[in-house]
Amino acid sequence: MSSTLIDNIGALVTNDPALGPGPLGVIEDAGLIFADGAVVWAGPRSAIPQAAAGERFDAGGRAVIPGFVDSHAHLVFAGDRAAEFAARMAGRRYSAGGIAGTVAATRAATTAQLEANVARLVGEALRSGTTTIECKSGYGLTVEDERRGLEIAARHTSEVTFLGAHVVPAEFRDSPDQYVRLVCAEMLDACAPHARWIDVFCERGAFDAEQSAEVLRAGLARGLGARVHANQLAHGPGVQLAVEFGAASADHVSHCSDGDIAALAGSDTVATLLPAAEFSTRAPYPDARRLLDAGVTVALAADCNPGSSYTTNIPFCIALAVREMGMTPDEALWSATMGGARALRRSDIGRLSVGARADAVLLAAPSHLHLAYRPGVAIVDGVWQRGLRVC
Secondary structure (H helix, E strand, O other): OOEEEEEEEEEEOOOOOOOOOOOOOOEEEEEEEEEOOEEEEEEEHHHOOOOOOOEEEEOOOOEEEEOEEEOOEOOOOOOOOHHHHHHHHOOOOOOHHHHHHHHHHHHHOOHHHHHHHHHHHHHHHHHOOEEEEOEEOOOOOOHHHHHHHHHHHHOOOOOEEEEEEOOOOHHHOOOHHHHHHHHHHHHHHHHHHHOOEEEEEEOOOOEOHHHHHHHHHHHHHOOOEEEEEEOOOOOOOHHHHHHHOOOOEEEEOOOOOHHHHHHHHOOOOEEEEOHHHHHHHOOOOOOHHHHHHOOOOEEEOOOEEOOOEOOOOHHHHHHHHHHHOOOOHHHHHHHHHHHHHHHOOOOOOOOOOOOOEOOEEEEOOOOOOHHHHOOOOOOEEEEEEOOEEOO
16 A cells, blocks of 8 residues: 655644634644545544555644545636736626637637646646646537537546627527527537536526426436535626536636525525636625524635636635635635535535645645635645645
8 A cells, every 4th residue: 555644743723623723623733544545544744554554754743634626617608818817907797798709619629729728727726736626518519510529628637617698609609599499408418428517607698587498307306416606796696506516616606696595595506606706707706704694604715717807826726715705714715615616515625634636735834724815826836636646
């Protein structure tokens, strides 16, 4: 059995309250042992098992945290929308209309070009500490291009989401219901074998409540789990729809009523917040404090896409969540690790306790607090994925 001991950890975040105080389960002056891709021991250095053998890594008093779980990303695309970003910074309001440009570029790209871009972004995310990433389709919007996008995504992650219902493509502009029927039938037939999840952009300018419900019903009937882009641009039916359909996650939730929050708090649906999207669109940030105080489970994700959030960097999102959304550093880290795992309905990631997948991040700092305290610096010193040092 191959094993690795990470020794001399200044502060180990386990996300297991049984191992240390608070939800983060922090152990000071700690050690961590991996074997065959899983965590087999975590505790104080004074109690490291005498039989611990194999490779030893000296953390030098630095902090170790679980790998980030990015539960919302759009990585299969071609081109960029830098000019659109510049226009927004000059005062133009964001809408979902720019997606059409990415759809055109993605359809025109070769499979090799799309594959290279996904690999580049997954590698970039990994170097900043993301060891699990979800990836959506949604920039093809034809049967063949959506299937192609999902096949590419599945070569890089097991968390693959079919988002044929992203927007209505130009060729169906005058017949959106016909496009919904295509998504729910031929497109879903081609895409479901390559996906774990189905998602829909329930928003004015995309899909209304009835259309969104039709998409979710079709996906659930094919054995896919539900996710919903909900209440990003304005208040709408997305959050309630997510709860009604038992979605794992309602994503964005920037505009919520008291009823929406109560519905989330009384359900298993996670509210996934995407602060880099608000940063990049100059939209109001969601009120995380209001959600957390109501008992809603919150995740943080990067929402990497070429239009409204072109970043893979979760430490940046943590800093935004603390500065702009009312989260504490502890809450933000939990949401970017365990919260993301909950949003993917996974119990094997987002924590560093016995039985978890051995995904860990070494910080260039003595404490996880530095994730928000030192924004914009290269704070990740090392990454282990499934027990192997990859960065």
